[in-house]
Amino acid sequence: MSRYVDVLLPLPLPTTYTYAVPEEFLGRVVVGVRVVVPLGKSKKYTALVMAVHDVKPDGYEVRPFVELLDDAPILFPTQLKLWDWIARYYLCTRGEIYKAAVPQGLKGEFKPRMEQRIRVAASFRHKRGIELAQASLSRAPRQKKLLNTYLQYVGGDAETVAREVSKHTLIELAGVSATICKELVDKGIFEEYEVEVGRLKENVEDVASLNALNPIQQKAFEQINEQFSRKNVVLLHGVTSAGKTEIYIHLINEALGRGEQVLYLLPEIALTKQIIERLRRVFGNRIGLYHSKFSDAERVEIWKKQLSDAPYDIILGVRSSLFLPFTRLGLIIVDEEHENSYKQQEPAPRYNAKNAAIVLASLFGAKTLLGTATPAVESYYNATTGKYGLVSLTQRYRSIQMPLIEVVDIKELGRKKQMEGQFSDPLVEAMSAALKDKKQIILFQNRRGYAPLLECRTCGWVPRCKHCDVSLTLHKTAGKLTCHYCGYTIPAPKICPNCEESNFINLGYGTEKIEEELSNMFPEARIARMDLDTTRTRTAYEKIIDDFQRGRTDVLIGTQMVSKGLDFDNVSVVGILNADILLNYPDFRANERSFQLMAQVAGRAGRKNGRGTVYLQTKTPEAAVVSHIVQNDYLQFYDSQLGERMLFHYPPFYRLVYVYLRHRDIGLLDEMAACYGMRMREIFGDRVLGPDLPPVARVQQLYIRKIVLKVEASFSQYKINEALVALKDEFAANKRYAAVNLFYDVDPL
Ligand SMILES: [Zn+2]
């Protein structure tokens, strides 16, 4: 009888811990179930059983675990193998992966989920009733706003006003508090009640059949299958609007026909809505959605479904869906494979879901398809050197023309006074023509807030974050200054605390200021802004997209969010307001990111109705990457990048590991960073750079130092990792440095 278990705790600990199996649970504990264990004096954790055995550990008193949570394993050996790979490759602990991978509440039975619903009370459910209700609220503008939002949502006529709406959605849409809603209930205009709702929405009625592929898509589809017969990974390089999704659908359909599961990865939740709608039309209830904006309960439910006899055949999700318990995975699609958000940055595990997906697929003997219009340099390199297969789609779907790209030299125009704020005359003219023609416009400015810098003209004082080494960004509507690193926020000052004058100037342009300038220029235009500040909730995000798609807004201003593979048919003008923000970013990938972002934003233009024009405003029109974008020449861009990467020892020729050290005490930090750098040089020679200060050298009170390791790609990453782990252990054993936070970022992005 096995009387001991080795368990993994959801903590950054290097090893497993051993507990005794209490009498009552003997014979019921297997690998992959969870148990509640005591740790230290009073803490308890939900731990995962990794081994069951009979070997009594030496030298310490083994405590029993206190509770058994599962009757059967919550994951399978293949998932654990993926964890092992991530831990070894990305230098994190399995405990950190466990914490990130498994939803917290995965235990016990669930209560049915209840939802508050709202509808108009029976006595008001007719035209006259609605009018009376509206009239009675003339002195209560917020209540009236809520009622009107409701009416707009349900369609607003006498037949539809009995429709119920989720209370949560309604007050969020109206932007009012729950109190306002209660006031309408108290007045007898609304009625509120509770209904039980299933967390998994499975009410797809009509499932359509597959669309036929056009000859070009069909050829690509056949090439992919042909390449899959020889390669495990294929890169599908297809221009924007080439109809890649349609090809994915056919590949998924084939995999389902073979009885396999499919994982469809997207970089952002932002993209899931359009794609899931499209996939549900074909695959109905066989597809499940999984992402981090779901509540824990929702994620648990999907996890449990995947463990059941009838799991989803297709999972659409962002990077964490990689960890779901698949059993017969046959295909992974990594869409928009070039996106940075596949890499988890903070906290650990700092893994890249694209690479982990390829490993997961190989564990199942499955295939991986990477799709994009602008491949990551490393992916394209792998595809042209034979590691991956390569399929190219160079024509847009239904012969939609590639957009025309006009480079606008804003330095020159600024000198000639042909700029209105951030808008050049050619862009203003194009926007005004587009608005007249009832066409839509997308404006891209990769900075949120109003102005990135507020400065006192009299004494030069600039408000800075108390906790980080950055200046605060002005958010004008909110009347606040905010740190974009830690969220520290103060009211925008009226007078300068330094010289007591009131003489501020705003420097630089954020999306909020662009919005203001635009509405002064075109007061009749309906403008929406999409950035982190306007999309805090799923509903808000979806509403902005939906309104733009239905033509309820004319202009969409946004940060890089507007570049993400969204399909809009009526956009004739795209403005990239300041390409230099991207081009001047201090990183060896700045050109790659600029190319990807701008090519993707440009791809939003002229998708169906006529050729669109992109106005690319820059002070450096002579930059090589600008001409690559104008000519839509990925290959030329790729060649130039590859040359630079080889010359300056960057991926794909060299592998990078960044070492970050963080501590409050700058003296101690610098001392340890110097020692660490020295020890690394002893091991890796001149492959070590630094320690240096990262662009923002203090965040949330912690000073930061960075050491860069560049190693030839032909070296074994595991050998390098062994040395790095040993070095970290060596310093951790030194009491003086034990409190300094140190971590590795392998293959940083
Ligand atoms: Zn801060």
Ligand SMILES: [Zn+2]
């Ligand atoms: Zn001042």
